[in-house]
Amino acid sequence: MKILLAAGAVVSSAGMAAAGCGGIGGGVCVNVPEISALDGVAAIAVVLTAVALVWERKRRV
Secondary structure: OHHHHHHHHHHHHHHHHHHOEOOOOOEOOOOOOOOOHHHHHHHHHHHHHHHHHHHHHHHHO
C-alpha cells in the first residue's frame, strides 16, 4: 500500500511540474538528460540484486 501511495505522489508531482513549466506564473523549465532503456534496466537489476542479497542473509540467520 505504501508503494502505491508513493507512486501516486511521484506521478502527480511530475504532472504538476510539467503543467507549471512556461505557463503564466509557471516556473523555469530545465532540460535534464534522458536515461536509456539499458541504463534503466541495469539500475533496476542492481536494486533487485541488493534486495535479494539482504533477503537471503535474513533467511539464513
